[in-house]
Amino acid sequence: MVQFHLDSTSGVPAYLQIVQQVRQAISLGVLRPGDQLPTIKEVVGSLAINPNTVVKAYRELDLAGILDARRGQGTFVSDDVEGSPDHDYAPLRAELVKWLSRARGAGLDDEAIRALVASTLRTELSVRAVA
Amino acid sequence: MTWLLWRQGRSENLLVAAMLGAVAAFMLLTGANMHSAFGSSGLSQCTSDAAKLPTICSLQVNIFVQRFDGLNQLGPWLSLVPGLIGVLLATPLVLELDQGTYRLAWTQSITPRRWLTTRLALLLLAVAVCGLTVIALGTYWRQPLDSFSGRVGPSAFDLEGIVPIAYILFAAAAVLAIGAVSRRTGLAVAGGFGAYLLVRLVLRSARDKLITPLHTLSRPPSGPQGIRHSWIISQSYTMPGSRGNAYNVLRSCITSDGSLDSRCMSHHNIFSSWTYEPPSRFWPLQSIEAGIFLVLSAILIAVAVWWIRHRIA
Amino acid sequence: MTVRSALSCEGLGKRYGSTWALRDCTLRIPAGSVTALVGPNGAGKTTLLQLAVGMSAPTAGEIEIFGWSPQREPQMVLPRIGFVAQDHPLYRGFTLADMLSFGRRLNARWDEKLARRRLDSLGLQLSQRVGKLSGGQQAQVALTLALAKRPELLLLDEPAAALDPLARREFLQALMEGVAEEGVTVVLSSHILADLERVCDHLVILSRARVALADSTEEIARSHRLLTGATRGVDEIAQLHSVVHANTTDRQTTVLVRANGHVYDSHWQVSNVDLEQIVLAYLALDPVRTPEQPVMSA
Numbered sequence: 001m002v003q004f005h006l007d008s009t010s011g012v013p014a015y016l017q018i019v020q021q022v023r024q025a026i027s028l029g030v031l032r033p034g035d036q037l038p039t040i041k042e043v044v045g046s047l048a049i050n051p052n053t054v055v056k057a058y059r060e061l062d063l064a065g066i067l068d069a070r071r072g073q074g075t076f077v078s079d080d081v082e083g084s085p086d087h088d089y090a091p092l093r094a095e096l097v098k099w100l101s102r103a104r105g106a107g108l109d110d111e112a113i114r115a116l117v118a119s120t121l122r123t124e125l126s127v128r129a130v131a
Numbered sequence: 132m133t134w135l136l137w138r139q140g141r142s143e144n145l146l147v148a149a150m151l152g153a154v155a156a157f158m159l160l161t162g163a164n165m166h167s168a169f170g171s172s173g174l175s176q177c178t179s180d181a182a183k184l185p186t187i188c189s190l191q192v193n194i195f196v197q198r199f200d201g202l203n204q205l206g207p208w209l210s211l212v213p214g215l216i217g218v219l220l221a222t223p224l225v226l227e228l229d230q231g232t233y234r235l236a237w238t239q240s241i242t243p244r245r246w247l248t249t250r251l252a253l254l255l256l257a258v259a260v261c262g263l264t265v266i267a268l269g270t271y272w273r274q275p276l277d278s279f280s281g282r283v284g285p286s287a288f289d290l291e292g293i294v295p296i297a298y299i300l301f302a303a304a305a306v307l308a309i310g311a312v313s314r315r316t317g318l319a320v321a322g323g324f325g326a327y328l329l330v331r332l333v334l335r336s337a338r339d340k341l342i343t344p345l346h347t348l349s350r351p352p353s354g355p356q357g358i359r360h361s362w363i364i365s366q367s368y369t370m371p372g373s374r375g376n377a378y379n380v381l382r383s384c385i386t387s388d389g390s391l392d393s394r395c396m397s398h399h400n401i402f403s404s405w406t407y408e409p410p411s412r413f414w415p416l417q418s419i420e421a422g423i424f425l426v427l428s429a430i431l432i433a434v435a436v437w438w439i440r441h442r443i444a
Numbered sequence: 445m446t447v448r449s450a451l452s453c454e455g456l457g458k459r460y461g462s463t464w465a466l467r468d469c470t471l472r473i474p475a476g477s478v479t480a481l482v483g484p485n486g487a488g489k490t491t492l493l494q495l496a497v498g499m500s501a502p503t504a505g506e507i508e509i510f511g512w513s514p515q516r517e518p519q520m521v522l523p524r525i526g527f528v529a530q531d532h533p534l535y536r537g538f539t540l541a542d543m544l545s546f547g548r549r550l551n552a553r554w555d556e557k558l559a560r561r562r563l564d565s566l567g568l569q570l571s572q573r574v575g576k577l578s579g580g581q582q583a584q585v586a587l588t589l590a591l592a593k594r595p596e597l598l599l600l601d602e603p604a605a606a607l608d609p610l611a612r613r614e615f616l617q618a619l620m621e622g623v624a625e626e627g628v629t630v631v632l633s634s635h636i637l638a639d640l641e642r643v644c645d646h647l648v649i650l651s652r653a654r655v656a657l658a659d660s661t662e663e664i665a666r667s668h669r670l671l672t673g674a675t676r677g678v679d680e681i682a683q684l685h686s687v688v689h690a691n692t693t694d695r696q697t698t699v700l701v702r703a704n705g706h707v708y709d710s711h712w713q714v715s716n717v718d719l720e721q722i723v724l725a726y727l728a729l730d731p732v733r734t735p736e737q738p739v740m741s742a
Contacts, residue, residue, distance in 0.1 A: 041624040048616035049642040051624040122716045234529035238497050239550035242518040
């Protein structure tokens with residue numbers, strides 16, 4: 001059973017962390033199509049977070065087709081989810097590597113790059129509306 | 132809610148029951164003893180309040196009274212019992228305020244008002260029951276002695292009639308008032324009991340001023356009618372109309388066996404001066420004293436109730 | 445259709461002697477929310493909760509729980525609420541079985557099974573005496589009693605204040621499980637900010653007996669911004685946005701604003717602020733400068 005954890009210092013909203021961890025679990029093979037996710041009560045009981053946070057995360061994943069909420073039974077990994085979505089992110093990854101070399105070229109060291117990325121994430125990720 | 136009152140006050144209620152039980156055991160055992168001694172010695176002949184008793188009676192009565200005198204000395208200690216009972220009955224409520232459990236009790240489904248009224252009602256009921264028990268036991272216990280010396284005197288008065296209920300109520304009310312204002316159980320118990328002792332003492336010494344006692348003169352050795360069953364506040368010898376000290380003259384009337392010669396006394400115009408409350412004053416005095424305690428209790432309970440309703444949250 | 449308010453108050457105030465413990469309190473707490481009531485000691489949190497459960501009467505204004513007055517209609521309010529007072533009072537001489545008996549007899553609606561299940565999962569035996577339990581266990585028992593009433597609104601006054609971090613975490617876990625299971629509205633007062641951000645979706649900040657801020661945490665995070673820039677005055681930025689708190693050193697000025705729309709001023713670097721910083725900034729305020737806050741949306 002997958003265990004979620006929360007990093008309250010990262011600046012990333014809690015529900016988004018859960019979304020990311022579910023995606024990660026699927027891409028790592030920890031969660032496979034048809035597997036049941038922990039119930040809201042179980043997540044909340046282990047993390048001490050607001051149930052709505054979990055509801056929001058599961059709902060977003062449901063709308064994205066990654067999870068399947070079956071009434072009265074629980075939430076399951078969608079059968080038609082792809083196991084290793086890494087491939088889809090290859091172009092993004094390539095762009096990121098290019099940007100990193102540009103940043104280095106502009107004189108930013110590792111710390112400065114991390115700070116820039118973190119503050120941009122904070123602004124951008126919390127402002128955007130739920131898809 | 133009755134279950135809660137019983138369970139929350141269980142220790143205190145058991146202590147009260149134990150105390151009453153001990154008092155009952157004592158009074159019933161010694162009382163039975165006195166009753167049987169009374170019956171077997173034919174003392175029932177000696178109980179009239181006639182001015183003069185058959186000689187055999189005074190001797191028998193003296194023997195009887197002397198035999199059970201030890202019990203009489205217990206009077207002051209028995210006065211503590213109503214105070215202790217009252218304090219114990221009121222303690223559970225104060226504990227709720229002190230420990231904050233009233234905040235638990237007030238947020239179930241009974242309203243704070245109902246909590247308070249139910250607690251007070253059951254407290255008053257308990258006071259009445261305990262009071263009546265004390266009265267029943269006391270009356271039974273005192274009955275032989277009362278038949279000689281009446282019930283207006285202090286040793287009997289405090290255990291009979293209706294004042295025991297008022298005593299218990301006052302002790303409880305004092306604890307409640309101090310407990311409601313201070314919310315400290317220790318202080319309430321100590322203060323309440325202290326207040327009980329103080330007021331009891333004050334009223335005890337003022338009792339003869341509640342209704343002006345009778346003053347009468349009589350020719351010794353007899354006393355006024357009914358003196359035997361009265362509360363004799365003071366008795367002295369006096370020579371009315373004469374300036375001299377009666378006691379100086381009295382010396383000359385002492386016979387060889389140490390008693391006073393009545394003819395000598397009447398020759399010298401020596402009278403007995405009595406200050407006393409006759410038996411008919413029993414219920415009036417009871418009512419006044421009980422009334423005073425009831426009024427004080429009502430004020431204290433009102434203070435407690437107001438404080439709980441308006442200052443505690 | 446507006447969501448029903450679990451708790452709503454209008455100009456609510458309470459005075460003890462000559463001191464106002466709570467003043468001009470106007471709030472609407474939506475049903476189903478988990479609301480944090482934060483503020484320093486003496487800010488009025490306990491007073492507000494006591495007014496909500498009918499333990500004291502308002503000096504001014506009104507308060508309603510699901511539309512009923514706790515003072516005038518306590519028989520409608522009390523069965524619907526669960527309350528855990530500060531220091532979670534319990535009858536120390538009682539066994540846990542006695543405490544359940546207490547709950548069962550004093551409440552019409554009582555879920556004995558739920559209570560037993562919770563005590564069981566806490567590893568507690570019914571024969572144990574309340575006074576012998578640890579602080580954390582007692583807090584859990586108090587919470588169990590409140591939850592077993594099947595309330596629609598759960599009010600907790602500093603429930604985790606005296607607990608160590610582990611016990612506090614366990615308490616919040618249990619509370620959130622209760623919320624997940626029952627859908628109960630929760631109002632949780634605390635002066636410890638750390639845990640609240642992940643647990644609550646609404647926030648009410650009380651400072652010196654007044655409401656400084658009341659809104660959903662999402663809205664608060666969305667609308668507050670931290671502006672950092674070289675030392676300069678805040679009057680210009682204050683024309684457009686609501687300045688909550690400004691801090692100036694000789695090198696830089698940091699301003700927390702509640703933004704009216706986007707902050708376009710290029711003099712400032714704009715970043716998001718976390719809830720804890722926002723609360724601290726509001727609590728540092730002088731009451732005279734408390735900005736006008738809109739009523740929390742229902």
